[in-house]
Amino acid sequence: xxxxxxxxxxxxxxxxxAKIKSHQLMLRVGMIKQSSAGIYSWLPLGFKVMKKIxxxxxxxxxxxxxQEILMPTIQSSEIWKESGRYEDYGExxxxxxxxxxxxxxxxxxxxxxxxxxxxxxxxSYKSLPxxxxxxxxxxxxxxxxxxxxxxxxxxxxxxxxxxxVSDEEALFSYNKFFISYLKTFKRLxxxxxxxxxxxxxxxxxLSHEFIILAETGESKIFTDKRxxxxxxxxxxxxxxxxxxxxxxxxxxxxxxxxxxNKEEFETKVNEKNRLITKGIEVGHIFYFxxxxxxxxxxxxxxxxxxxxxVKMGSYGIGVSRLVGAIIEAKYDEKxxxxxxxxxxxxxxxxIIPMINKNDISALDKANRINLELEKNNIEAIxxxxxxxFSSKIKKMNLIGAPYQIIIGKQSKDDHIEFKEVGKDxxxxxxxxxxxxxxxxxxxx
Amino acid sequence: xxxxxxxxxxxxxxxxxAKIKSHQLMLRVGMIKQSSAGIYSWLPLGFKVMKKIxxxxxxxxxxxxxQEILMPTIQSSEIWKESGRYEDYGExxxxxxxxxxxxxxxxxxxxxxxxxxxxxxxxSYKSLPxxxxxxxxxxxxxxxxxxxxxxxxxxxxxxxxxxxVSDEEALFSYNKFFISYLKTFKRLxxxxxxxxxxxxxxxxxLSHEFIILAETGESKIFTDKRxxxxxxxxxxxxxxxxxxxxxxxxxxxxxxxxxxNKEEFETKVNEKNRLITKGIEVGHIFYFxxxxxxxxxxxxxxxxxxxxxVKMGSYGIGVSRLVGAIIEAKYDEKxxxxxxxxxxxxxxxxIIPMINKNDISALDKANRINLELEKNNIEAIxxxxxxxFSSKIKKMNLIGAPYQIIIGKQSKDDHIEFKEVGKDxxxxxxxxxxxxxxxxxxxx
Numbered sequence: 001x002x003x004x005x006x007x008x009x010x011x012x013x014x015x016x017x018a019k020i021k022s023h024q025l026m027l028r029v030g031m032i033k034q035s036s037a038g039i040y041s042w043l044p045l046g047f048k049v050m051k052k053i054x055x056x057x058x059x060x061x062x063x064x065x066x067q068e069i070l071m072p073t074i075q076s077s078e079i080w081k082e083s084g085r086y087e088d089y090g091e092x093x094x095x096x097x098x099x100x101x102x103x104x105x106x107x108x109x110x111x112x113x114x115x116x117x118x119x120x121x122x123x124s125y126k127s128l129p130x131x132x133x134x135x136x137x138x139x140x141x142x143x144x145x146x147x148x149x150x151x152x153x154x155x156x157x158x159x160x161x162x163x164x165v166s167d168e169e170a171l172f173s174y175n176k177f178f179i180s181y182l183k184t185f186k187r188l189x190x191x192x193x194x195x196x197x198x199x200x201x202x203x204x205x206l207s208h209e210f211i212i213l214a215e216t217g218e219s220k221i222f223t224d225k226r227x228x229x230x231x232x233x234x235x236x237x238x239x240x241x242x243x244x245x246x247x248x249x250x251x252x253x254x255x256x257x258x259x260x261n262k263e264e265f266e267t268k269v270n271e272k273n274r275l276i277t278k279g280i281e282v283g284h285i286f287y288f289x290x291x292x293x294x295x296x297x298x299x300x301x302x303x304x305x306x307x308x309x310v311k312m313g314s315y316g317i318g319v320s321r322l323v324g325a326i327i328e329a330k331y332d333e334k335x336x337x338x339x340x341x342x343x344x345x346x347x348x349x350x351i352i353p354m355i356n357k358n359d360i361s362a363l364d365k366a367n368r369i370n371l372e373l374e375k376n377n378i379e380a381i382x383x384x385x386x387x388x389f390s391s392k393i394k395k396m397n398l399i400g401a402p403y404q405i406i407i408g409k410q411s412k413d414d415h416i417e418f419k420e421v422g423k424d425x426x427x428x429x430x431x432x433x434x435x436x437x438x439x440x441x442x443x444x
Numbered sequence: 445x446x447x448x449x450x451x452x453x454x455x456x457x458x459x460x461x462a463k464i465k466s467h468q469l470m471l472r473v474g475m476i477k478q479s480s481a482g483i484y485s486w487l488p489l490g491f492k493v494m495k496k497i498x499x500x501x502x503x504x505x506x507x508x509x510x511q512e513i514l515m516p517t518i519q520s521s522e523i524w525k526e527s528g529r530y531e532d533y534g535e536x537x538x539x540x541x542x543x544x545x546x547x548x549x550x551x552x553x554x555x556x557x558x559x560x561x562x563x564x565x566x567x568s569y570k571s572l573p574x575x576x577x578x579x580x581x582x583x584x585x586x587x588x589x590x591x592x593x594x595x596x597x598x599x600x601x602x603x604x605x606x607x608x609v610s611d612e613e614a615l616f617s618y619n620k621f622f623i624s625y626l627k628t629f630k631r632l633x634x635x636x637x638x639x640x641x642x643x644x645x646x647x648x649x650l651s652h653e654f655i656i657l658a659e660t661g662e663s664k665i666f667t668d669k670r671x672x673x674x675x676x677x678x679x680x681x682x683x684x685x686x687x688x689x690x691x692x693x694x695x696x697x698x699x700x701x702x703x704x705n706k707e708e709f710e711t712k713v714n715e716k717n718r719l720i721t722k723g724i725e726v727g728h729i730f731y732f733x734x735x736x737x738x739x740x741x742x743x744x745x746x747x748x749x750x751x752x753x754v755k756m757g758s759y760g761i762g763v764s765r766l767v768g769a770i771i772e773a774k775y776d777e778k779x780x781x782x783x784x785x786x787x788x789x790x791x792x793x794x795i796i797p798m799i800n801k802n803d804i805s806a807l808d809k810a811n812r813i814n815l816e817l818e819k820n821n822i823e824a825i826x827x828x829x830x831x832x833f834s835s836k837i838k839k840m841n842l843i844g845a846p847y848q849i850i851i852g853k854q855s856k857d858d859h860i861e862f863k864e865v866g867k868d869x870x871x872x873x874x875x876x877x878x879x880x881x882x883x884x885x886x887x888x
Contacts, residue, residue, distance in 0.1 A: 007511050007574055009565035033561055036520035036548070041561055044511045051512075067451050067488045068495075072598045073517060073581055074538075074550070076480035091543045094518075096550075098597075099535045099585045104480070106518070106540075117477055117485055121453035130451055137517055137581070141543045154516045 001347070002384045003395075007044050010395060020216040021333040022324035023148030029338075029398040031323070038145025038153035045346050045399065046323060050156065052344040053188065053322050054135055057158045060184040064176040064237065066131035066160055071113050073137050077103035079112040082296050088201065092140045094153075106139035111202065111292045111314055114161045118310070119298040125165045128300065128310070129173055133160035135319060149320050150280070151218070156320035163310045165300065167289065170311035174206070174287050175242035177315040181210050181283045182232045187444045188322065189341035190329060192282055193227055194249055198258035202314060204288025209256055211279035214328040221279045222260050224252035224269045256281075280325045287313040331400075338400030339421040343444035347381040348437055349373065349403040350396040355386045362407045369405065369416070369430060376434050378441075380405075397421070403437060445791070446828045447839075451488050454839060464660040465777040466768035467592030473782075473842040475767070482589025482597035489790050489843065490767065494600065496788040497632065497766050498579055501602045504628040508620040508681065510575035510604055515557050517581050521547035523556040526740050532645065536584045538597075550583035555646065555736045555758055558605045562754070563742040569609045572744065572754070573617055577604030579763060593764050594724070595662070600764035607754045609744065611733065614755035618650070618731050619686035621759040625654050625727045626676045631888045632766065633785035634773060636726055637671055638693055642702035646758060648732025653700055655723035658772040665723045666704050668696035668713045700725075724769045731757040775844075782844030783865040787888035791825040792881055793817065793847040794840040799830045806851045813849065813860070813874060820878050822885075824849075841865070847881060 009030035018024040026032045031046030042050060058068065074096065080086035094106040107113065114132060122130060135158045145152050162173035178194065185192035190212050197209035211221055227249060235245045253268040255261075265274070290309040293299065299307045318325075331338045342348060351369060353362035366382050373380050381401060383392045396404060406417040406425065418433050419425035453474035462468040470476045475490030486494060502512065518540070524530035538550040551557065558576060566574060579602045589596050606617035622638065629636035634656050641653040655665055671693060679689045697712040699705075709718070734753035737743065743751045762769075775782045786792060795813060797806035810826050817824050825845060827836045840848060850861040850869065862877050863869035 004570070005509070007513070007565070007576060030565065033564065035516055035557060035560070036518075036522075036546075037544075039516045039518055039520075041516060041557065042514040043561070043565075044513055047512055047514050050514075065449070068491055069451070069488055070486040070491050070494075072479055072483045072485060074480075074483055074583065074598055076483075078480075094540065094542060096538065096540050098538060099587065100481075102480075113479060113485065116479070117487070120477065121451070121474065121487075126448070132451060139518065143543065154518055 001379075001381045003381060004384050006381070008399070009043070010398065018148065020147050020150065020328070021331050022150060022327035024333065025327050025331055025338060025398065026148055026324070032149060038142055038151075040149055040152060040154075048346040049323050049340065049344050050320055054156075054158075054319050056187050056343060057184055057317055057319060058135065060180045060187070061133050061158070061160060064131065064180045066133045068134060069117070069132050070134045070136060071107070071110050071117075073106055073139070074104050075107045075113055077105055079116050079296070080105065083112050083115075083292055084295060085112070085201070092142065094139045094141045108138055108140045109202070109314075109316075110134070110159055111161070111312075112296070115292045115296045115298050115312070118163055119293075119296060122163070122300060124301045125303060128163060128165045129169060130163040131160060131173060131176070133158060133315075147216075148324060150324045155318060158317040158319055160315040162313045162315070163298075164312075165302065165308070165310065167311055170287060170289070170313060172239050172242065174285065174313050175239075175246060176237065177285050177313070178208065179232065179235050179237070179242060179245060181285065181315075181317065184317065185210065185212070185282065187343050188326060189343065189444065190282070190326065191228065193223065193254060193279075195221060195223070195254045195256050196259050197256050197284065199286055199288065202286045202288065203291045204286045204313075206287040208285050209281050210283035211256070211281055212325055212329060213277055214280045214325070215278060216328055217278035217280040219279050219281050220257045221255070221277055222265050223254040223275050225273045225275045227252040227254050280328060281318075282322055282325050283315075283317045285313065285315045335397075336394065337397045337421060339402050340400045341444065342402050342437075342440045345400065345402055347399065347401040348378045348441070349380045349405060350399060350401040351380050351382045351405045351407065352389070352392050352396060353382070353384070353407040354389060354409045355384070356409065357386060359409060362409055365407050369407075372430055373434065376438060378434065378437050403433075405433065445823075445825045447825060448828050450825070452843070453487070454842065462592065464591050464594065464772070465775050466594060466771035468777065469771050469775055469782060469842065470592055470768065476593060482586055482595075484593055484596060484598075492790040493767050493784065493788050494764060498600075498602075498763050500631050500787060501628055501761055501763060502579065504624045504631070505577050505602070505604060508575065508624045510577045512578060513561070513576050514578045514580060515551070515554050515561075517550055517583070518548050519551045519557055521549055523560050523740070524549065527556045527559075527736055528739060529556070529645070536586065538583045538585045552582055552584045553646070553758075553760075554578070554603055555605070555756075556740070559736045559740045559742050559756070562607055563737075563740060566607070566744060568745045569747060572607060572609045573613060574607040575604060575617060575620070577602060577759075591660075592768060594768045599762065602761045602763055604759040606757045606759070607742075609746065609752070609754065611755055614731060614733070614757060616683050616686065618729065618757050619683075619690055620681065621729050621757070622652065623676065623679050623681070623686060623689060625729065625759075625761065628761065629654065629656070629726065631787050632770060633787065633888065634726070634770065635672065637667065637698060637723075639665060639667065639698045639700050640703050641700050641728065643730055643732065646730045646732065647735045648730045648757075650731040652729050653725050654727035655700070655725055656769055656773060657721055658724045658769070659722060660772055661722035661724040663723050663725050664701045665699070665721060666709050667698040667719050669717045669719045671696040671698050724772060725762075726766055726769050727759075727761045729757065729759045779841075780838065781841045781865060783846050784844045785888065786846050786881075786884045789844065789846055791843065791845040792822045792885070793824045793849055794843060794845040795824050795826045795849045795851065796833070796836050796840060797826070797828070797851040798833060798853045799828070800853065801830060803853060806853055809851050816874055817878065820882060822878065822881050847877075849877065
């Protein structure tokens with residue numbers, strides 16, 4: 001992609017309305033544009049990152065046998081009255097009357113709707129377990145939207161739902177999502193810690209939040225440092241292996257604000273291991289048994305001939321929010337250098353040729369290099385403007401491709417200047433550049 | 445995918461509420477489930493087809509240099525007041541008040557919002573042309589939703605917008621979308637005819653609808669039969685070649701209802717070439733110059749130093765509607781046989797093993813075949829139930845994979861029974877099956 005043809009409206013300075021660095025960078029480099037309070041359009045650069053995150057989330061859901069569906073954004077109030085949450089949900093629910101004066105709403109979550117789908121389709125324990133997920137826009141009418149897409153009103157979320165015949169099977173499903181979340185965040189190059197959490201308006205008695213550490217996070221967390229060393233590699237998709245993994249995490253105290261108990265913290269965690277800090281919630285999983293299936297009549301025939309309500313859990317990942325969370329984790333706002341994880345980078349590499357009005361040989365070389373990269377499925381962005389070198393570097397540092405190729409005016413031999421962002425540059429052959437980038441891409 | 449693990453809730457009989465065959469099949473085979481009037485959930489089978497259509501639409505947009513963005517579903521009324529359409533749009537617009545009592549709406553289309561993005565980002569003719577598109581849910585509050593997802597309220601649509609410095613350049617953009625639409629529909633194995641059309645509430649003076657013939661269509665069309673023979677192969681992405689293509693189509697009279705003029709029809713079309721029939725609109729493109737850029741102030745600096753309003757067009761494809769349109773074109777409702785085009789089929793092939801309680805050797809063979817198919821990126825669905833042969837065939841005919849592999853109880857040699865739906869079966873080796881399917885997939 002030539003930068004002159006792209007739609008990447010970069011601002012000269014940080015926008016003053018943005019208080020946290022993800023919001024700053026996203027507006028600065030034209031990833032998003034606010035369309036009204038807490039509602040954003042995703043411009044090409046932001047869109048590319050979000051789509052890559054979405055695809056990783058999808059792949060990890062598919063790997064545990066979850067099936068993708070797509071529920072609508074607009075729901076009828078009737079199913080919410082059945083579950084009893086229509087009144088409870090309060091003003092965060094965007095309530096709508098259609099032209100026939102029917103009470104509708106913009107779904108903030110989908111426990112009711114998916115239970116309705118389940119109850120009309122599945123009748124026997126033989127068809128269980130069922131793991132269903134969708135990736136869809138949600139709306140929560142925040143009273144004070146802020147921090148860009150981190151606390152906005154219309155947001156993009158993956159929510160999954162499990163249906164099982166017993167508590168034991170349901171916990172197996174819960175644990176499948178537990179490992180799938182760890183793998184998802186790892187592929188995004190994030191360290192996300194599962195923490196015992198409050199269930200809030202979703203309900204139930206078992207819940208984990210997945211939190212990444214960040215100064216600007218809104219969740220206060222209390223944890224035993226050693227939890228960061230727990231390894232999930234080698235976990236298999238069976239009951240025992242998944243139970244063992246949960247236990248390995250749960251031996252270390254690790255909770256969010258609402259679950260915090262000072263005495264317990266101080267008893268269980270040696271002083272030198274205590275960590276009190278802030279984090280960003282990027283995923284949240286819940287087990288709530290028959291909280292929805294019972295009032296809504298979601299039951300199945302059991303082997304012995306009786307009927308019972310299915311046991312359900314729900315599992316959310318904030319897809320749009322992850323774009324911001326990754327920036328919070330990876331952006332050096334002092335030097336204004338972003339380095340996207342290769343798995344979700346909008347471009348793998350930026351190519352910066354030095355161009356004179358009378359000498360475009362460096363641009364020709366850039367285009368030739370780009371053709372080779374394309375053949376290897378490496379996506380590059382080329383700065384084909386005639387700006388000076390330092391302003392080009394500044395721009396590419398904001399766009400955040402993790403690798404850079406710099407082509408000077410006199411660059412004639414077959415070695416090119418190649419740099420991983422944050423490291424020293426080196427002169428190597430194009431074939432080596434391709435090898436390095438391909439190896440990194442294969443890792444995630 | 446084993447059918448016993450899938451979420452494909454098939455009904456025994458056609459649902460009585462469905463009047464047209466796409467609606468019947470989609471409910472019957474569990475592709476969709478209605479959640480409220482004119483609003484549907486997409487279950488795994490329907491979702492898979494829609495996603496494949498979406499991906500083809502996306503690829504063809506990218507090929508003409510359009511860049512993907514994503515605008516939100518909820519818009520502020522303010523920009524619609526700027527363009528003057530807020531009052532005009534009438535009751536089909538779903539109007540919403542948020543908790544702060546602000547007037548919002550669920551976007552039925554995005555001319556205003558994209559113009560707002562453009563005007564705040566692009567200042568110079570040097571950055572033109574810009575082709576931006578998004579694939580997003582829209583809402584039109586139909587007074588009488590019907591025909592399933594063919595005339596529903598919440599629907600999935602690709603809408604693109606072009607911005608150019610002059611009428612001439614804008615027509616070049618228009619023609620790029622014209623060819624890209626022809627290519628898109630061809631990959632869906634549909635014959636879509638571009639017809640001069642009315643511009644309706646979008647405005648402008650140049651417009652084409654892309655129509656596929658179908659008895660159940662809502663558009664009445666009047667056309668010269670010879671238009672079906674126009675070839676678009678070999679058209680290149682330059683002004684002349686695209687102009688020539690437009691001319692080749694426009695030499696034949698071909699209009700929808702609103703544009704019909706009896707005298708003109710009878711003068712221009714020889715009696716034997718006249719065709720009056722019905723069709724389904726699957727795409728619609730518009731050129732409307734500065735209709736939105738002028739009231740909303742979307743202008744750029746010109747080379748000579750003056751400013752001018754950009755010339756815009758918009759271009760829509762109904763992604764969810766295409767699922768139904770393909771069924772209308774391909775489903776034989778008398779024999780209850782669906783055959784999806786291989787490019788969007790939910791599965792490439794169905795495997796039907798004959799299973800006894802005491803003999804599952806055919807299922808073992810099915811699983812072994814499936815492993816080989818997977819290695820070749822061929823997706824199969826296996827009927828692993830112990831139902832009888834005819835009910836298995838019935839089910840697979842509804843699901844609609846274009847190929848079937850039948851494994852009898854005594855199937856021991858290395859030839860398997862292979863059938864393209866609608867043709868005779870033959871006994872061939874698995875390697876040949878793979879070759880046939882791969883060749884077909886590569887074509888689209």
